[in-house]
Amino acid sequence: MDFLRPTHWRDALDAKAHHPDATPIAGGTDVMVEINFGRRRPSTLLDLTGVPELTDWSLDDGRLRIGAGVPYARLIDELGDRLPGLAIASRTVGSPQIRNRGTLGGNLASASPAGDGHPPLLASDAEVEVQSLRGTRTVPVGEFFTGVKRHVLADDELIAAVHVAPATGAQQFSKIGTRNAMVIAVCTFAVALHPEQQRVGTGLGSAAPTPRPATEAAEFLAAELTDTDQWNRPRPLPESVVRRFGELVAATTAPIDDVRGTANYRTHAMAVMARRTLGWVWNEHRTGRQQCA
Amino acid sequence: MNDHAPARSPQDLDDAIAGGIGESPIRPDGALKVRGEYAYSSDLWAEDMLWGVTLRSPHPSARIRSIDVSGALKTPGVYAVLTHEDVPGDNLYGLKDVDQPVLASDVVRYKGEAVALVAADHPETARRARERIDVDYEVLEPVTDAERAAHDETLPKVHPDGNLVRYQPILKGDPEATAEVVVSGTYTLGMQDQAFLGPESGLAIPAEDGGVDLYLATQDLHSDQAQTARALGLPQEKVRMTLSGVGGAFGGREDLSIQVHVCMLALRTGKPVKMVYDREESFYGHVHRHPATMYYEHGADADGRLVYVRAKLYFDGGAYSSKTPVVVGNGTTLGVGPYVVPNVRIEGWGVYTNNPPCGAMRGLGAVQPALAYEAQLDKLAEALDMDPVDVRIRNAISRGESIATGQVLDYPAPVAELLERVRALPMPPERDGTELDIRELPGGASNTTHGEGVYRGVGYGVCIKNICYAEGADDYSTARVRLQALGGEPAAMVHTAAAEVGQGVVTVQQQITRSELGVERVTVHPNDTDVGKAGSSSASRQTYMTGGAVKTACEAVRRRLLDRVAERFGEAFGDLSLAGGKIVSASTGVLTEIVDVLGDEVIEETREYHHRETYPMDAEDGSSERVQVQHAFSAHRAVVDVDVELGLVKVVALDCSQDVGKAVNPDAVVGQIQGGSAQGLGLAVMEEIRVGDGAIRNPSFTDYLIPTILDTPPMKIDVIERGDPNSPYGVRGVGEPPTISSTPAVVAAVRAATGKDLTHVPVSPEHVVDFGE
Incomplete structure (x- = not known):
């Protein structure tokens, strides 16, 4: 096995162009597990931990650009105030050691249906910045995943960064796991309010082959809020609206039965999480106080 | 030792420690393990x-x-x-x-x-x-259904003689007895893994x-x-x-x-x-815990006194027999729990299938029926509108009474006392919604509830477990103890084959030797086959058996030393004792130093320790005058918060009262109870090897979940010492009982919180949630 360790982003792209079968590795929290279990024997490993550009984040023109190599721990510590939904999701990832190593770019590249970072990125309309020697393109995160553990990257492309606007409204994230920490998601749900656009963002994880938004639920809720002028003069939400939102989210799922849970349970739990997280973001929207987590 | 002995990192298991019996000296491997310096195999x-x-x-x-x-x-x-x-x-x-x-x-x-x-x-x-x-x-075509394997002769034969490994009935009193109040249930237990880390x-x-x-x-x-x-x-x-x-064993x-x-x-x-x-x-x-299907019927009188228990127990042994015969023996003999039952009909089947082989795991054969008989006692309490602890106390076995096989318990059996004590332990505080820390709620770090849908429940469990090998086995242990003067001070070395698997037998051997020989410096020789058998580090038996062997060998060493002193000083042998490196006479005080008596001589004695004889079970009715060496008991109270809409569980408290006979090392005893309780908690709410068509579907710690610190509550542990007159120092096995009684206690608490009739462990969210609301 060849091991490549570029120290500049340009060299990394060059390496990927010349070794299109190389497996990029950053935190190694997925790749090394697969190698150790004998499920993957890469001919070439492209170690990105020596590329300093990947571990920066910046705020340009009101949008955050987060380098693909920023680990979960830093998303929590440094960006938790601007991206609270992503920070809540990051806190549910593995153990402190995993959160120190695992990166947002790696989470995208693994493209697991259970990736904890995906739903909040969907709810916030994030974009993935992809580069190769051929150039740069940005892909809306909703179009990034093409199947279970599959994505749109070409063989010569690497994930450079994620672009996402800082939160303008309340955000929440919830994850079902059958133990109280360090657990792979049975299913996840993220919601973000965008009051300045009078829009609602959502993201569902482990409920379909790829992470997906609950578009109908989000549009229903946004319309309800707009029609009743609640964006500017928020009142407690009618129970019927909360319930309908949960139903529409559940209707978006296309889950499977697997060793972690049944399809029925996933659909059921998604409705419960949707109702609860909506309650939390709405309370925050009304009171200005974040609802814990 | 072989010239090519492998390189080892520092592993000073033979460092001398302070502390005799009843103290809690620090274990010699403890600091190394905490620092990550201990050399595993x-x-x-x-x-x-x-x-x-x-x-x-x-x-x-x-x-x-x-x-x-x-x-x-x-x-x-x-x-x-x-x-x-x-x-x-x-x-x-x-x-x-x-x-x-x-x-x-x-x-x-x-x-x-x-x-x-x-x-x-x-x-x-x-x-x-x-x-x-x-x-x-x-x-x-694989054979995968244990119950069918027991009865269906048309299935393929996994082994040439068929699919039955052992059938054992127990009949006591009137097997057709009737009663005023009858409760019944079918209970199943998934395949648990030992989940040792090494x-x-x-x-x-x-x-x-x-x-x-x-x-x-x-x-x-x-x-x-x-x-x-x-x-x-x-x-x-x-x-x-x-x-x-x-790196851990637990039977595996x-x-x-x-x-x-x-x-x-x-x-x-x-x-x-x-x-x-x-x-x-x-x-x-490695083998796993036997999955089981158990059919139970309990009959009681109007006062809640048990009249009969009838049960059928099916244990899936998988492809090879391993400990399946013992699981059937333990499961049937202990199948009514720590209760007095006049009329019993229990049948146990252990079978071959093409599932993964099952064998020894902590609580062998006693974990499975405890899930069932404790659920049955709760059902009985509900049917009679009695308190669940009261109904247990009413039926609790005690010294002088007999278990289902007819064996009379000729040692303390403080089951009622344990139940009273665990009930009296302080309850955890009620949840108040003001201080919201999601880590204290069901779902924990995953942020699934801020209090919505959360209900609290309390449940109890109590159990019986046999200690040491049973049914006629002579699982003796051997110890070689050497006493000599080293550098001007007396030093003892203990050599046994008792496997230190994390439970602390290395420390126990040092403590016993210190107390018996009055010598502070005690080293434990590496465990190997150059000394006689110690038997397995299983069945909660090493403190009893190897502890007994070390005690006996120390006594032999002491006898040789004191014989010499008695002769030299003209003292009566019976007046002499050893303390603090000195030889003391009851009549004249300190006589001399041990090192002065020893000189250059090395006193070495090797002794075997055998427990009381046990006897096989009758093939027809399971009776046996003494089928097991000793029995141990523990009682748990679990307090849980359950998110009933999502089926997620947070165990808030898991408190235990246990009789250990004599706590040779009190800290280690508490550690065993904490660990055993956590393992039983794991079985209650998350640990299951999922087997489909003979294949393990979750062979990883990603998907075979064991409790984390957020799943494991602080535990109040109440240890009592009601010594067994038949055992060395009165000790009673400690390691297994808390694994057994914790599971039914947690499940009972989840039932109390949810109102659900939960019959399978581990309880999964799907069992708790109402779909289609």
């Missing part, structure tokens, strides 16, 4: 060693038409590829029934069964060569005498030695074993794993060979 290394790997069957049931190893042998770096044809001795082993091949020959009986071995100069080379072994299988591993070094030295992690050196020697076709003295650092290291394989490779290649399973292979490479 997977850390062994020898110059020029090879790596061994195992090819395993991908099918739960198949006939082997042929095995072609030529492709693997041609791989550069490969030194040997071995199949059943290369097994030098008997290609069979087993703990009770000798029914398991070292390497499969004509058939494979479970997915994961060992078929061939490879040794190469690099582990990855060995793994790649393994893929080049071509096995031609004729795939057969995978199976060892290093075999071929010796010049044609034998082999094996350094390994195990629970019983001599059992491994006997089985391995037989398979290698060598006399036992040529198969020498030394215990290396053991009683059966052989790497032992014969790694020795075969070493003997064939003439080189040291190391084997280490990875986590996935470990799930296939």
